[in-house]
Amino acid sequence: MKDRLAAIAAELPADYADIRFEENRKVRILYEGKKLSEVAMTAMSGGHARAYANGGKAISSFSDPERAGPIAESTCNSAALVGTLRDKKLRLAEAPVIADSFLLSPAQDPRRISLKEKLDLATHYNEMILAEPNVITSQTYYDEFASRRVFVNSEGSAIEYELLNCGIVGFIVAKKGNVVQRVRFAFGGCEDFGRLLGREDDLKKQIVKACELLDAEPVKAGIFPVILDPSEAGVFIHEAFGHLSEGDGLQNNPAFRDRLKLQTDLGRPILNATDDPTLEGRPGHFVVDDEGVRGVKTHLITEGVLTGRLHSRETAAEFDEPLSGNMRAVDAPFTPLVRMSNVFIEPGDSSFDEMISSIDHGYYLVGSKGGQTSGDQFTFGAQWGFQIDNGRLGPMVSDINMSGELFSTLQAISMVGDDLRFNERGGCGKGTPMQTNRKSGTGAPHVKIDAVTIGGV
Numbered sequence: 001m002k003d004r005l006a007a008i009a010a011e012l013p014a015d016y017a018d019i020r021f022e023e024n025r026k027v028r029i030l031y032e033g034k035k036l037s038e039v040a041m042t043a044m045s046g047g048h049a050r051a052y053a054n055g056g057k058a059i060s061s062f063s064d065p066e067r068a069g070p071i072a073e074s075t076c077n078s079a080a081l082v083g084t085l086r087d088k089k090l091r092l093a094e095a096p097v098i099a100d101s102f103l104l105s106p107a108q109d110p111r112r113i114s115l116k117e118k119l120d121l122a123t124h125y126n127e128m129i130l131a132e133p134n135v136i137t138s139q140t141y142y143d144e145f146a147s148r149r150v151f152v153n154s155e156g157s158a159i160e161y162e163l164l165n166c167g168i169v170g171f172i173v174a175k176k177g178n179v180v181q182r183v184r185f186a187f188g189g190c191e192d193f194g195r196l197l198g199r200e201d202d203l204k205k206q207i208v209k210a211c212e213l214l215d216a217e218p219v220k221a222g223i224f225p226v227i228l229d230p231s232e233a234g235v236f237i238h239e240a241f242g243h244l245s246e247g248d249g250l251q252n253n254p255a256f257r258d259r260l261k262l263q264t265d266l267g268r269p270i271l272n273a274t275d276d277p278t279l280e281g282r283p284g285h286f287v288v289d290d291e292g293v294r295g296v297k298t299h300l301i302t303e304g305v306l307t308g309r310l311h312s313r314e315t316a317a318e319f320d321e322p323l324s325g326n327m328r329a330v331d332a333p334f335t336p337l338v339r340m341s342n343v344f345i346e347p348g349d350s351s352f353d354e355m356i357s358s359i360d361h362g363y364y365l366v367g368s369k370g371g372q373t374s375g376d377q378f379t380f381g382a383q384w385g386f387q388i389d390n391g392r393l394g395p396m397v398s399d400i401n402m403s404g405e406l407f408s409t410l411q412a413i414s415m416v417g418d419d420l421r422f423n424e425r426g427g428c429g430k431g432t433p434m435q436t437n438r439k440s441g442t443g444a445p446h447v448k449i450d451a452v453t454i455g456g457v
Contacts, residue, residue: 001065002160006152008069014053014076016092018153019068020290021047022332025111027144029119031126031170033137039119046332051075055089056082057314059335093316093323095155095293102161102287108194110144110166118142121196122168128203129172134211136180140170145438147331149290157292164191165283165438168199169425172207176214181398183210183383184367186425189283189441195424213384216398221455225362226402227355227448230421232382234442235368237273238343238428240378240406245275245300245308246326246338246430247315256375259407262321264306267410270348273301275310277325277341283426283441284341288325291336295325300343312338330435337431344443348416355415355448357391363454364388365400368423376406401455409449417445 005019023045030038046063049072058078062071083089110118119142126140144166151159167188174181185206188195228236243249250257277286277295288294291313298308309319312327315338327336356364367383380402387394422443429436 002150002152002158005068005150006158008072009152009154010156012051012072012076012154014051014079014154016154017049017051017072017076018151018292019047019049019072020149020151020329020332021045021065021068022147022149024145024147024331027115027118027142029122029142031122031138031140034130039115041115044331048329048332048335049075050335051079052090052092053080054083055086056080056084057090058082061333090314091317092313095291095313095323097156098288098292098294099156099158102159104162104164104191106164106191106193108192110164110193111146113193118144125168125199125203128200129207132174132207132211134174134176134214135172135207136175137173138170140168142166142168143438151288151290151292153292159288159292161288163286163439165189165426166191166193166196167425168196172210174210174214179214181210181213183213184369186423189424189426190281190285192281209384212396213398216384216396218399219363219385219397219454223451224454225359225448225450226452226454227359227362227364227388227446228444229364229366229446230419230444231368231423232365232380233345233444233447234423235371236378236380237345237444238340238442239371239373239380241273241410242275242340242343243373243430244406245310246340247309247311247319248338250309251315251318260306262306262309265304266301266306266407267304267413269303270416271301271304271410271413272299272346273343274299274346275324275326275341275343279342282342282422282443283424284343284439286328286341286439289327289336290329291327293323293325293327295341298324310338310340312336328437328439330437334431334435337435339430339437340428340440342422342441342443344420344422345416345445345447347418347420347445350415350417350448352417352419352446355417355446356388356393358415358448359388360390362388363397363400364393365402377403378406379403402452403455404452409452412450412452413447414450415448417447420445
């Protein structure tokens with residue numbers, strides 16, 4: 001397959017063209033309360049072609065590999081036609097030619113674990129949740145995605161590579177009187193099935209928190225100093241800042257492009273943020289992207305200064321900045337987009353106790369609970385929190401929302417912890433139509449922010 005597609009790509013009538021063909025398999029097991037709602041194994045294969053010609057660009061997808069040649073050639077003709085209509089011609093940054101294979105061999109390969117073992121594991125965790133008297137329902141979801149891909153381009157790259165991810169995620173719903181609370185859990189989020197085993201103690205902790213939340217008072221609204229735990233801080237840096245680091249989002253957004261010029265001061269010298277696909281065992285790990293470029297560690301914020309951005313070959317040429325290898329697609333029907341890999345806040349030198357003792361009245365927020373961003377405005381939920389009074393942790397609080405403006409919030413980060421941790425659940429949605437990519441991870445240490453707006457959900 002690789003040699004045949006490489007021969008096709010070498011003869012295509014374009015300034016640049018590439019073809020990606022992939023074979024994908026998904027496994028889904030879903031419990032909703034006591035009900036086993038889904039046990040499914042699905043497989044699909046298909047390809048995607050891109051072409052740049054005469055300053056224009058065109059894309060297409062196909063299911064029959066025998067049609068790869070004619071479809072890719074038609075894509076080249078479309079790109080040339082589009083190019084005649086463009087005032088601003090598209091360019092690509094130069095990239096090394098790669099001819100290699102990057103195949104995976106995790107310690108416990110989920111592709112070699114039987115469906116029954118996966119079902120038994122999901123059943124075991126789900127039954128643990130439902131055994132708690134205050135729990136009224138649950139969701140326990142085993143998710144596995146395996147992809148074997150071939151990428152070739154007209155410059156001579158010919159690459160075979162694999163993507164693999166498995167995890168168990170879900171939520172626990174507890175009720176007491178008229179109060180209902182929901183707490184999330186997530187295990188795995190990487191290539192190794194072994195990371196899903198023996199997680200009973202971690203699950204018990206989440207069950208206990210769901211029950212404790214039933215007696216927690218709702219948070220009081222106002223502007224407060226807060227400490228974000230690693231889960232909440234990781235999601236914050238991904239959603240509020242990370243997407244503004246993706247070159248394709250800034251490419252045609254002059255307002256933010258001007259505001260996010262490299263060497264702009266974004267925070268205090270203690271703030272460092274990085275994107276790194278080379279971190280094995282994390283949700284966003286990969287070797288090469290879907291443009292045939294090696295993923296590299298990119299320092300986005302260095303000592304409070306904007307120092308890097310995430311790019312495709314097209315956006316790297318547009319910004320005249322280095323390639324980062326962040327161009328990725330969910331599967332064959334989709335064209336690649338610039339996506340974060342493992343984005344995280346680098347550890348600092350403050351301890352958690354030092355952060356707590358520095359606050360007279362504020363909150364400690366724990367566990368990401370979704371959220372949304374619009375430009376530089378953000379809103380995030382926390383699964384639970386604790387009041388901080390006179391430098392000490394106080395009672396648990398519930399129903400927490402945190403909102404603010406990105407740039408002032410980055411400047412308000414005054415302490416960064418020494419305890420970096422990564423979330424075990426990956427995933428990020430982007431694009432039209434939406435591409436939800438599992439291979440995207442977040443991490444952070446504890447982080448103190450001097451002032452954010454807190455409100456009840």
